[in-house]
Amino acid sequence: xxxxxxxxxxxxxxxxxxxxxxxxxxxxxxxxxxxxxxxxxxxxxxxxxxxxxxxxxxxxxxxxxxxxxxxxxxxxxxxxxxxxxxxxxxxxxxxxxxxxxxxxxxxxxxxxxxxxxxxxxxxxxxxxxxxxxxxxxxxxxxxxxxxxxxxxxxxxxxxxxxxxxxxxxxxxxxxxxxxxxxxxxxxxxxxxxxxxxxxxxxxxxxxxxxxxxxxxxxxxxxxxxxxxxxxxxxxxxxxxxxxxxxxxxxxxxxxxxxxxxxxxxxxxxxxxxxxxxxxxxxxxxxxxxxxxxxxxxxxxxxxxxxxxxxxxxxxxxxxxxxxxxxxxxxxxxxxxxxxxxxxxxxxxxxxxxxxxxxxxxxxxxxxxxxxxxxxxxxxxxxxxxxxxxxxxxxxxxxxxxxxxxxxxxxxxxxxxxx
Amino acid sequence: xxxxxxxxxxxxxxxxxxxxxxxxxxxxxxxxxxxxxxxxxxxxxxxxxxxxxxxxxxxxxxxxxxxxxxxxxxxxxxxxxxxxxxxxxxxxxxxxxxxxxxxxxxxxxxxxxxxxxxxxxxxxxxxxxxxxxxxxxxxxxxxxxxxxxxxxxxxxxxxxxxxxxxxxxxxxxxxxxxxxxxxxxxxxxxxxxxxxxxxxxxxxxxxxxxxxxxxxxxxxxxxxxxxxxxxxxxxxxxxxxxxxxxxxxxxxxxxxxxxxxxxxxxxxxxxxxxxxxxxxxxxxxxxxxxxxxxxxxxxxxxxxxxxxxxxxxxxxxxxxxxxxxxxxxxxxxxxxxxxxxxxxxxxxxxxxxxxxxxxxxxxxxxxxxxxxxxxxxxxxxxxxxxxxxxxxxxxxxxxxxxxxxxxxxxxxxxxxxxxxxxxxxxxxxxxxxx
Numbered sequence: 032x033x034x035x036x037x038x039x040x041x042x043x044x045x046x047x048x049x050x051x052x053x054x055x056x057x058x059x060x061x062x063x064x065x066x067x068x069x070x071x072x073x074x075x076x077x078x079x080x081x082x083x084x085x086x087x088x089x090x091x092x093x094x095x096x097x098x099x100x101x102x103x104x105x106x107x108x109x110x111x112x113x114x115x116x117x118x119x120x121x122x123x124x125x126x127x128x129x130x131x132x133x134x135x136x137x138x139x140x141x142x143x144x145x146x147x148x149x150x151x152x153x154x155x156x157x158x159x160x161x162x163x164x165x166x167x168x169x170x171x172x173x174x175x176x177x178x179x180x181x182x183x184x185x186x187x188x189x190x191x192x193x194x195x196x197x198x199x200x201x202x203x204x205x206x207x208x209x210x211x212x213x214x215x216x217x218x219x220x221x222x223x224x225x226x227x228x229x230x231x232x233x234x235x236x237x238x239x240x241x242x243x244x245x246x247x248x249x250x251x252x253x254x255x256x257x258x259x260x261x262x263x264x265x266x267x268x269x270x271x272x273x274x275x276x277x278x279x280x281x282x283x284x285x286x287x288x289x290x291x292x293x294x295x296x297x298x299x300x301x302x303x304x305x306x307x308x309x310x311x312x313x314x315x316x317x318x319x320x321x322x323x324x325x326x327x328x329x330x331x332x333x334x335x336x337x338x339x340x341x342x343x344x345x346x347x348x349x350x351x352x353x354x355x356x357x358x359x360x361x362x363x364x365x366x367x368x369x370x371x372x373x374x375x376x377x378x379x380x381x382x383x384x385x386x387x388x389x390x391x392x393x394x395x396x397x398x399x400x401x402x403x404x405x406x407x408x409x410x411x412x413x414x415x416x417x418x419x420x421x422x423x424x425x426x427x428x429x430x431x432x433x434x435x436x437x438x439x440x441x442x443x444x445x446x447x448x449x
Numbered sequence: 450x451x452x453x454x455x456x457x458x459x460x461x462x463x464x465x466x467x468x469x470x471x472x473x474x475x476x477x478x479x480x481x482x483x484x485x486x487x488x489x490x491x492x493x494x495x496x497x498x499x500x501x502x503x504x505x506x507x508x509x510x511x512x513x514x515x516x517x518x519x520x521x522x523x524x525x526x527x528x529x530x531x532x533x534x535x536x537x538x539x540x541x542x543x544x545x546x547x548x549x550x551x552x553x554x555x556x557x558x559x560x561x562x563x564x565x566x567x568x569x570x571x572x573x574x575x576x577x578x579x580x581x582x583x584x585x586x587x588x589x590x591x592x593x594x595x596x597x598x599x600x601x602x603x604x605x606x607x608x609x610x611x612x613x614x615x616x617x618x619x620x621x622x623x624x625x626x627x628x629x630x631x632x633x634x635x636x637x638x639x640x641x642x643x644x645x646x647x648x649x650x651x652x653x654x655x656x657x658x659x660x661x662x663x664x665x666x667x668x669x670x671x672x673x674x675x676x677x678x679x680x681x682x683x684x685x686x687x688x689x690x691x692x693x694x695x696x697x698x699x700x701x702x703x704x705x706x707x708x709x710x711x712x713x714x715x716x717x718x719x720x721x722x723x724x725x726x727x728x729x730x731x732x733x734x735x736x737x738x739x740x741x742x743x744x745x746x747x748x749x750x751x752x753x754x755x756x757x758x759x760x761x762x763x764x765x766x767x768x769x770x771x772x773x774x775x776x777x778x779x780x781x782x783x784x785x786x787x788x789x790x791x792x793x794x795x796x797x798x799x800x801x802x803x804x805x806x807x808x809x810x811x812x813x814x815x816x817x818x819x820x821x822x823x824x825x826x827x828x829x830x831x832x833x834x835x836x837x838x839x840x841x842x843x844x845x846x847x848x849x850x851x852x853x854x855x856x857x858x859x860x861x862x863x864x865x866x867x868x869x870x871x872x873x874x875x876x877x878x879x880x881x882x883x
Contacts, residue, residue, distance in 0.1 A: 121578035124545035125552055126587050154545035163549050446871030448556055448589070 041087040047094035047392035047407035063439035095140025095415030097395035100357025103127035104147035107366030131166035133368030136445040140415035141168040146175030172212035182218030193237040211242040216258035235265035282339035289350035298398035300357040304376035356391035384427040414440035465516035471831030484838035487863035519564025519839035521819035524781025527551035531790030540609035555590035557792030562857035564839035567594040596636035597627035606642030617661035639675040640682030659689035706763040727800035729783035738883030780815040792877030838864035
């Protein structure tokens with residue numbers, strides 16, 4: 032293949048490492064790889080090379096965004112998972128393709144799918160390989176690991192005991208799982224219990240050891256305290272939600288858990304925005320007098336829970352925990368194509384815009400075990416780039432204004448419905 | 450999703466340099482269509498088409514272009530890739546992936562001006578689910594007339610899509626089940642075809658079985674269509690009272706071809722439609738000729754090429770005769786099958802001109818006549834008050850040259866302008882002639 036260079040210049044450039052933006056910067060891309068980065072005056076294509084020059088005035092060049100938590104099966108119209116799962120697999124696959132496009136066209140070049148029904152996510156990835164539909168880079172779990180009746184068990188795995196857990200991990204790896212998602216506590220699934228752990232410690236250990244054996248990382252859903260302790264004991268790699276709620280229902284921050292998370296180098300994906308948005312929507316319904324009795328009753332609890340999440344977010348950061356950015360869309364009433372809502376929520380909860388950008392690029396990539404190839408704009412990495420109008424490091428709202436997206440050096444046709 | 454061009458109370462007035470309404474043989478200069486919501490309110494010379502006084506109207510003007518009914522493709526395979534792969538291996542692909550491919554193909558159809566399709570052979574529930582997904586707003590597609598999946602004998606053509614049955618009882622059960630699951634008509638393969646285990650020159654079902662199929666379908670108000678790639682299949686299907694004969698090849702069991710005027714007269718007398726599927730028969734020769742430009746063909750490939758050109762010539766000649774005899778010939782592309790990709794329905798329209806249609810009659814064959822063949826003419830196929838506002842804007846005058854149908858500028862489905870996205874989104878793969 033003849034060398035194909037792109038010289039991309041912009042008013043400023045954020046590399047995703049947290050360094051201050053560089054003014055008048057350039058990125059040199061050869062095929063799918065970044066060859067040089069720096070002030071425009073210093074970045075040049077090799078003599079005699081064919082170069083496509085693209086200049087973005089008034090814009091900032093960033094690493095492609097990395098959403099470390101999505102559910103592509105989701106519709107994002109507020110329907111609970113228990114209802115979503117009733118849709119036939121073909122329809123869920125079609126919806127997943129739509130969601131993948133929405134995320135890609137809005138700046139996300141890598142996503143981690145934390146679980147869909149049956150083989151829908153694996154089939155979507157195969158269809159992307161076949162050129163049927165476009166998508167960001169996808170790091171997929173396939174189906175989540177759940178106990179009988181546990182959170183997300185209807186997606187296809189309800190395992191009991193070490194042997195079944197090990198078999199399920201092997202089956203997922205065989206089908207193409209890049210990582211293993213575990214629901215370590217109950218959740219919004221009707222038959223699950225939020226405040227209680229799900230798998231026993233020996234089961235968790237079996238799952239995580241088996242995943243690690245095959246070089247797969249593990250991600251655990253934990254909306255209550257004991258679940259976090261259990262997965263930390265078992266050696267998990269990322270904790271999702273990380274809500275400090277005791278079995279009795281009380282929200283109580285535990286500094287000892289933060290200490291362990293930090294010490295073990297576990298990533299935390301707090302999913303602030305989806306909880307906030309759901310709460311805001313219920314509040315709007317209550318104000319409008321259209322809320323159901325159950326919704327009304329849940330509002331106060333939601334407010335306390337969200338407050339606890341923000342508190343935990345701030346204290347975990349202080350305690351040295353790496354917070355990674357994952358939207359959890361299109362769960363509940365948050366459609367995909369709106370990863371930015373989580374980046375904004377991180378700023379609202381106390382990060383600087385630059386810290387939130389690093390969280391949504393480099394650090395998320397780290398939690399995917401992909402920091403060698405994506406997450407920052409550095410020589411030798413994959414040319415996944417997003418062009419943002421304005422300067423998001425000054426005002427994070429600018430992160431919504433996506434002007435262009437490059438995936439593996441290719442400019443994404445964001446108007447393509449095919 | 451189709452973009453909402455108008456608020457619910459707004460009329461949509463589309464003017465164009467020419468209007469082909471699909472009914473009249475005459476092109477109306479400076480024509481217009483008035484639509485409200487999904488329906489056509491009025492159509493005719495622009496001077497006579499007006500919104501009620503005081504009503505809010507969105508006006509779109511296409512001077513120099515032609516406004517005409519959206520096209521109706523009577524024969525599609527949305528599961529397909531059109532890259533030469535046989536149906537046998539297509540069926541190995543998981544249903545979820547075929548549903549995604551169907552969604553992609555459905556956009557190719559819609560974006561190139563086809564607003565109604567009749568699907569002739571998808572796997573299992575793939576197209577029924579696609580339609581559900583369209584209704585849920587997940588993806589866009591033309592109006593779909595679905596068979597569910599085709600009905601075949603054991604090992605018969607397209608058995609791998611899920612419709613193998615034997616005997617009158619099983620056939621009745623299968624037809625009822627298809628209709629329960631959402632089928633709009635029943636597709637049957639009355640002879641073998643390209644399926645490896647089938648015999649294209651021999652009939653498949655017996656007449657009693659075919660009769661059970663048509664009767665059960667008709668009793669439930671549904672039409673039937675039969676794949677017939679050899680003569681006995683045609684006569685069996687006629688005995689059973691079939692509504693449409695697909696391919697309509699007069700091949701004999703020994704592989705020769707013998708056109709029968711008598712059978713053609715029977716088709717005419719029974720009022721069955723004929724969908725000759727001509728371009729699909731030259732699409733593989735075209736692909737082989739292209740290969741031949743790059744390298745010499747193997748002996749087998751050359752034999753296949755010679756045979757397929759011969760077969761195509763027979764089909765063209767027989768179709769010319771059927772046109773001459775006044776049979777009801779309609780457009781159905783048969784894409785994406787073998788090497789014919791969806792998004793190229795116009796090839797088949799061109800072929801109808803090649804076998805003797807006037808340009809205007811070819812336009813009708815892909816609009817009102819096709820709609821009639823599907824029993825959809827009360828709903829679509831022409832621009833008349835009360836019908837669905839499925840319309841396209843074409844550069845040039847298709848009544849003078851159907852090749853202008855390649856230049857679709859704008860598509861309206863049920864009164865809404867279809868958002869067709871970027872150039873890349875609208876691009877379709879055209880196979881070039883050798």
